[in-house]
Amino acid sequence: MQTLDRRQFLSGCFAAAACFAAQADVNERAFAGEAGSTVPRSLTLGKAKSVIQIWMWGGPSALETFDPKPGAGEKYCGPWNKPLQTNVPGIEISQSLPHLAKCADLYSIIRTMTHGTNHHEQASYIMQTGRMPGGGIVYPGVGAVISKVKGYDAGYDRKIPPYVVLTTSQGRFSESGFLGAKYKPFITGSDPSKTPFLVSGYVVEGITKERQEHRRELLETLDGASSVANRHIDAAREEAFKLITGDTAKVFDLSSEPDKVRGDYGRNWFGQSCLTARRLVQYGVPYITLNYRGWDTHKRHFETLTRKQPEWDQGLAMLLKDLADLGLLDTTLIWWGGEFGRTPKVQTESPWFGGRGHFGKCFSVMLAGGGFKGGKVIGESDATGENVKSRPVAPQDMLGSIYAQLGINPDAKLPNEKGIDVPCMPPASDAGILRELII
Amino acid sequence: MxxxxxxxxxxxxxxxxxxxxxxxxxxxxxxxxxxxxxxxxxxxxxxxxxxxxxxxxxxxxxxxxxxxxxxxxxxxxxxxxxxxxxSPEFTDFQAMRWSDVLRVKAEFPINLWPAGAAAYYRWIHEAVRTNKPYDKFVRELLLSDGSNFRNGAVNFWRAVPVKDADMLAETAAQTFLGKEQVSQWLTPFFSRVGYKATAEWKEEIIYWTHKPLNNPNVIFPDGTKGTVPDGIDPRAVLADWLVSPKNNEFNQCVVNRVWSWLCGTENxxxxxxxxxxxxxxxxxxxxxxxxxxxxxxxxxxxxxxxPVRRIEAEVLQDALAKIFNVQISYTSEVPEPYTYIPARCRTVMLADASVTSMFLETFGRSSRDTGLDSDRNNDITESQELFLLNSTEVNSWISKYAQRLIGNWKRFEGNKVINEIYLTFLSRYPTDKELDIIKKQFSRSAVPPMQTMQDIIWALLNTKEFLCKH
Structure with a gap:
């Protein structure tokens, strides 16, 4: 069934490329050809069914995560100069990530992500759309594109929208860009570490099913007594009631998980959000974002990290292992990263006194599952982590690879109702995909 | 119609x-x-x-x-x-309308930054408050020079994703003529707009570079010819052509705009x-x-x-806040310097479209990304219905409100309270039929009156008559 859906989608995708973007398509093939790559860029691998995007909102430091630099001295690595050897020989990560050090075979690291922008909002836009700002077109983020292509346009029939954000919106840019508001994420609100997890519109306390039905009856009686008609409201209300009175909300009921599992994820916002994300993947949601706050550490950098690193180290490692154990890691793609990294040199001067600033020139991103190989490192930064030494990776290379894993040809025309003729993801460098990670 | x-x-x-x-x-x-x-x-x-x-x-x-x-x-x-x-509310609301058109937004893709957005909004608000004649309004925008902090109007030149003459021409064509197709004719007039930074963080000066045009002979979108003499700002030459009673497209654009604000864009x-x-x-x-x-x-x-259409996001939020007497507060987390938003600020008075909330996103407030009508999304979605029918927020607002009403219910006869609720939500008295329906609700023996009161308010809040302009 799933395969058929995917085939249908793929043929649609090719047809779209053939019909509407013939010219663009030809040009891009020529580009890929010129680069002399052996791997064609127009890939539609299609192994991944869902993406869990862990958005390290504010920009996480590469040195304290996946690219430690113990040799650079205290000016750079501060007090943290004892990286951990992972279970993959030759790969070292920060001393603050002991759980992730034990499962490095499950994920791969890009140490040379680069776009050069140090403004939050512009960098967020670049990382989520693969486009440079400007030109008068506001592009949709990856989640909105997946919501359309793998969701609404592909006959997605689940009740929960195809793009879910845990738990707050970023609001930095219109995530759906020119695709329109329909493809904006569903934002859960509330906090999954609280019981119950009061997902906005899905879960309320104190209203029984009987009362809900009585309310509906009364509403329809009062509506019927008024002359104001609006069929859009009728239709949306009908759908909403199906959700309210149906079983869908159980997806958000974490109390049905074994206590041990909940504990292993960590009983905090991040851990329980990871668990919720796993449940949403099992339910069939194709794109889930965790907007994880608190990484804009201009001040008290090491103090903040000492407090916050353990929770995501535990939660993310558990998510990887749990998905692997359930046989879901092959079809679930995990993308960890923020809008940029942080200045490798610690800012000791006033007013920072031991913080790190914004750094878009060279930073780390982690990818796992969904067809990507684990246990690999792409690119090398220099001795201080301030420059790319080899294999720079542009955001669009990574995003294009994610599209390919989802079965979306990055060269095909980005489907839209406005007739804007642009590819899903423009090529940036070389062959434009992460060859090293594609099985 | x-x-x-x-x-x-x-x-x-x-x-x-x-x-x-x-x-x-x-x-x-x-x-x-x-x-x-x-x-x-x-x-x-x-x-x-x-x-x-x-x-x-x-x-x-x-x-x-x-x-x-x-x-x-x-x-x-x-x-x-x-x-x-x-009324002051007229000023606040129409200032919001103009802020949509003129793209008052601190962040991406407009990037006015908070202080620029605040100055721009203040300028617009003051223009609406004093009912500045529209010709003067447009001339002041087009001829504005100076600091983005000191002269709010200059932010017109900054409220674009790319600061070049083509983009400015496109924006001006869309804003004042309601169409982008003519923008190529306008480009030369904006080719001498200069930008420079100052020592003040995020301050920017907009100025006329004084560099003569390569070709002083210009053609206006209607085909008439003109010249830009040395020593004259090309924008002034354009303003003289654009802002003229004889320029029907200019007049029509603003007439259509105000009409659509009152009678709907689809109409x-x-x-x-x-x-x-x-x-x-x-x-x-x-x-x-x-x-x-x-x-x-x-x-x-x-x-x-x-035409029946849903109430705009900001207006609906304010209406609910007013009826239920709840304070909706907004914060600006990014970027620095943070914007101060007074606690009593109504939603329509938010100067900056970057300041937002889950409610506003769900109900499609204008993103102010392009200044086009399509920035605002007034569609009705399932998530809006979910919020109104079944959210913790709405249920808690209703409980507090019902608590107050139930006191009156005991003191006065029922009709008075029902009238009050209908006047509050629907600006009319209930019909006899509606009175009957409501009274019957209260006669259910097994249900406490408090619960019935909550259910009635919940139902009225969800009626199409409440959610729509009609």
Whole structure:
């Protein structure tokens, strides 16, 4: 069934490329050809069914995560100069990530992500759309594109929208860009570490099913007594009631998980959000974002990290292992990263006194599952982590690879109702995909 | 509009003498054209709700509705229109409309930054408050120079994703002529706009570079030719062509805009009416309040054919906050320097479109990314319904409100409370049938009255009559 859906989608995708973007398509093939790559860029691998995007909102430091630099001295690595050897020989990560050090075979690291922008909002836009700002077109983020292509346009029939954000919106840019508001994420609100997890519109306390039905009856009686008609409201209300009175909300009921599992994820916002994300993947949601706050550490950098690193180290490692154990890691793609990294040199001067600033020139991103190989490192930064030494990776290379894993040809025309003729993801460098990670 | 042939603009009661003559002329014209097509004027309760929502972005209070519905004076509608046009809420709401058009947004893709957005908004708000003539409004924007912090209007040159002449031309064409196609003709006029930074963080100076145009001979979008002499800012030459009573496209653009704000974007103004409105605008010396007044008093606006559409995100949020007496507070987390937002700030008064909330995102407030009407999304979605039907927020607002009402329920007879609720939500009294339905709810023996009260409020809040302008 799933395969058929995917085939249908793929043929649609090719047809779209053939019909509407013939010219663009030809040009891009020529580009890929010129680069002399052996791997064609127009890939539609299609192994991944869902993406869990862990958005390290504010920009996480590469040195304290996946690219430690113990040799650079205290000016750079501060007090943290004892990286951990992972279970993959030759790969070292920060001393603050002991759980992730034990499962490095499950994920791969890009140490040379680069776009050069140090403004939050512009960098967020670049990382989520693969486009440079400007030109008068506001592009949709990856989640909105997946919501359309793998969701609404592909006959997605689940009740929960195809793009879910845990738990707050970023609001930095219109995530759906020119695709329109329909493809904006569903934002859960509330906090999954609280019981119950009061997902906005899905879960309320104190209203029984009987009362809900009585309310509906009364509403329809009062509506019927008024002359104001609006069929859009009728239709949306009908759908909403199906959700309210149906079983869908159980997806958000974490109390049905074994206590041990909940504990292993960590009983905090991040851990329980990871668990919720796993449940949403099992339910069939194709794109889930965790907007994880608190990484804009201009001040008290090491103090903040000492407090916050353990929770995501535990939660993310558990998510990887749990998905692997359930046989879901092959079809679930995990993308960890923020809008940029942080200045490798610690800012000791006033007013920072031991913080790190914004750094878009060279930073780390982690990818796992969904067809990507684990246990690999792409690119090398220099001795201080301030420059790319080899294999720079542009955001669009990574995003294009994610599209390919989802079965979306990055060269095909980005489907839209406005007739804007642009590819899903423009090529940036070389062959434009992460060859090293594609099985 | 649906139904009978168009009735061309039948201003009902307008005080000034000169308009009375005009009304008479239009009346004659109407009867000649439309024959005996039956008029479908909306009732007073529909009118008060409609005109409050369209002019001020607020719902009338129960008391305001009660007073208006008791008024039998022949001029009551025109008097109400005048009162609303002079209210501070009119200024706040129309400033929001113009801020959508002029893209007041601190962050991506407009990037005015907070202080620039605040200065721009203040300038717009003040222009609406003083009813700055529209020709003056546009000239001041087009000829503005100086610091983005000190002269709010210069942010017009900054409220674009790319600061180049092509983009500025496109934006100006779209803002003042309502179409982008002519932008290529405007590009030369904006090729000498300069930007420079100062020592002050995020301050920017906009200035005329004084560099002569490569080709001083210019062509305006209507095909007429002109020259930009040495020592003259090309923008001034453009402004002289653009802002002119003879420039029909310029007049039509703003007329269409105000019309769509009152009558909906899907309901375009008819050609003869548009001509009439342009004439009104020019003869009133670009008095926008006069234009609002003229439309709000027109038969077309007061017709039952007025299109049903959902209340805008900000207005709905404010209406709920006012009815339920809850404080919705907003914060600006990014970027620095953080914007100070007073606790009592209503949603329509938010200066910066980057400051947002889950509610505003769900209900499709304008992103102000392009300044086009499509930035605002007034579609009705399942997630909006989920929020209204089944969210913790709405249920907690309802409980507190029901708590207050139930006290009155015990003290007064039921009808009084039900009247109050209907006037509050729907600006009208309940019909006998509705009274019956409600009373029956309270007679269910197994259910505590408090729960019944909550359910009634929940139901009224979710009616199409409440959620829509109609």
């Amino acid at each position: 649906r139904g009978c042939p168009k009735l061309f603009c039948l201003p009902v009661l307008i005080p000034s003498m000169h308009t009375k003559i005009l009304v008479f002329a239009v009346l004659l014209f109407n009867f000649a054209r439309a024959g005996f097509c039956e008029s479908t004027r909306c009732g007073d309760s529909t009118f008060i709700r409609r005109v409050y929502l369209d002019l001020t972005g607020t719902l009338p209070t129960a008391q305001e509705a009660r007073t208006f519905l008791a008024d039998v004076g022949p001029n009551r509608r025109a008097i109400l229109v005048d009162k609303l046009l002079d 375009s103004v008819s050609r003869p009416l548009s001509g009439k409105l342009c004439q009104e605008l020019v003869e009133s010396k670009y008095d926008l309040k006069h234009l609002y007044r003229f439309i709000a008093n027109s038969e077309e606006y007061q017709s039952t054919a007025y």
